[in-house]
Amino acid sequence: MKLTILGGGGFRVPLVYGALLGDHAEGRVDRVALYDRDPARLSAIAKVLAEQAEGVPDAPAVTAGTDLDEALAGADFVFSAIRVGGLDGRADDERIALAEGVLGQETTGAGGVAYGLRTVPVARELARRIALRAPEAWVINFTNPAGLVTEAMAADLGDRVIGICDSPVGLGRRIARLLGADPAAARIDYAGLNHLGWVSGLWVDGRDELPGLLADRDLLGSFEEGRLFGADWLQALGAVPNEYLHYYYFNREAVRAYREAEQTRGAFLRDQQARFYAEAGRPGVKALAAWDRTRAEREATYMAENREAAGAGERAEADLESGGYERVALALMRAIARDERARLILNVRNRGVLAGLDGEAVVEVPCVVGRGGAVPERVSPLPAHAAGLVASVKAVEREVLAAAEHGSRAAALRAFALHPLVDSVTVAHRLLDGYAAAHPGLSYLR
Template sequence: MRLAVLGGGGFRVPLVYGALLRDRAKPRVQEVVLYDVSAQRLETIGHVLRQLAAGHDDPPVVRTTTDLDTALREADFVFSAIRVGGLAGRTADERVALELGLLGQETTGPGGIAYGLRTIPVALHVAERVAALAPRAWVINFTNPAGMITEAMRRVLGDRVIGICDSPIGLIRRAAAALGLDPARVSPDYVGLNHLGWLRGLVHQGRDVLPGLLADDVALVKVEEARIFGPEWVRTLGALPNEYLYYYYFTREAVAAISGPTRGESLLGQQDAFYAAVRARPDEALAEWLSARRQRDATYMAEARDATDAGEREAADLEAGGYEGIALALMAAIARGEPATMILNVRNGSAVPGLPEDAVVEIPCAVGGAGVRPFATRPLPGRFLGLLQQVKAVEQTAIEAALTGSSDLAVAAFALHPLVDSVTTAHRLLDGYRARIPELAAVFPS
């Protein structure tokens, strides 16, 4: 099989290739085509992949290209992890919001809207080229904001584009581990949107064990999310929230905690140093990447943990792997017909009552050779459903804004978001992002 990786010069591409190296079942990916707009970044990641492959029998062949059509032609799977505007754009996503006293975060709130507005036109172009050159390919989307981008790409690719995220599986692993259970032997009742969901139940041997976890002081504090949100609040909710809900439930604390460099600014410095180091010492590419990865993983969502004294990330979390494992499992389930249950970003239909049929939601799904089938979910209480409905309306407004180039709709997307407090501020957000991000200004020139 041939896998095209869009954003192939990105820092996390070695995680995907490492997962492919460990996969020995048949059929397997035999060729990986890395596409990126930067030939220099492709060269750097190429050094890392060659060193990763050393000592492996029959590693997947790696080719690189800066031509999108070349990458997509004859692909069986397409993994999309592009970043329109690069990390410089991400830092602007964060800083423009912070300067207006709002949350500055990559996927949540104003930053996520700005990221989506400039990314959707590019993602639609990718979808159109996939449809033309590899119509039988499955597209696995990790481009953020993943739910919004997946929903936009569905307009061209329908069910052949599936969004993935590693946040839900991480939450489920931590909850199961706190109870001494094998995460592979529990069935999660998880429902929401990307970076906006709740674990409402955890069934083991026919019994929901989540209420017992919520009631157990000793076990509960083993779960990072419970330490971040506080045991009292998760018990009030009756569920374990996705870690990104910290930005909704503790907005003021989240904004106050970003007192130094933002996450984007920190990553920009780290990655600039990594790419420069590999250019200077290509023989040490893998060692440089491993060192930078440890630093990156250890500081993930550090502002939330620091503000709540949740402590450092558990070593088991860092070692368990994330989205690369989900991507490989999804490819294996489809290509080999190996039945699996996974939490994915897919079309709602009637799975989540109260949300539009065409909305992309993040829920458990059955996956196999025929594709993906979402499971129906229990009705949501108002305290969850209302937030989902509001944020989904924002996402769909942002999609229409990006497709039409309507500044009025872009302002509406900002203004309707629960983390933006006025229409006047929404106008200032759009003006600020246009001034600092050329890729967004190109979509909304006036």
């Protein structure tokens, strides 16, 4: 099978290739095409992959290029991990929002709206090209904001585009291990939108074990989300939120921590990755070793400002293991290609699973996956406070989609102004003006 990776020069591509190297079963991916618009980044990542493949006799063959149609030709799966505007754009998103006293994170708040506004038109064009050049391919979307971009691409690809995220998988795995359960055998009751979901149950042998965790304050203080949100708040909620909900529940503290930080996360990653790509591109440098060092630093500093605001301290070793989006992607591909039934938390069209949202709305819920794709499972109804927040954020996403579809500046303004983390229409006007000035990709808004 052939896998095409859009954004093939991206820093996390070696994670995907590393997962493929461990798959030796019949029907596996044996060809990988990297597509990127930046030849230097593409060359550096291809070098890392070549070093990863050393000593693996059946390593998938890798090609790299800047011709999109050539990369898509014959693809069975397409993995989308693009970053429109690069890390410079992310740093601008954060800077402009923080100057107004609001959150600028890349998927949440004003930064997420800005990123969506410039990414959706590009994602729609890619979806059209995929539908034309590789109509039988399944598309796995990891481009952020993942739920919004998946919904945008679904307009052209239908259910053949599926969004993935490692955050809920990692959360479920941490909870299962705390409770002494096998994460592979536990059934996680999780629902919401991408980066906006809650674990409301963890079932093992027909019994919900989550109430036992919520009743044990020592256990709640022993894992990352417990330290981030605090035992009192988790017990009050009766659920464990996705880590990104810290931006909502502790917004003042998070904004203050980000404003006081020496660098924003985007600026840190921009500078860090610039050093990596420069080093990896030099002759004689062991690119894989340089990549490993950079990745370790990246993981250790993840959400550092939130942990500081919460007094949660440094990340524990167990917290450094993410959900492994590359493993989610591999499991998804295997389930579809080999008709191996798998249960995964994915971003798919709602189809009546979450009340209050229409059938086309992309939600993040457990799904059963097989040859026919991903089918969302029934989940526990969201409590009113969660359902209201989900509906509010989905309405913002719909305004972003409308702005991209019609070039509507008014819709873009509504997206900023209606977001729960933007507290003033006046601020929304200034945000839109600031982002339009910083990003040429928003010139389509009229």
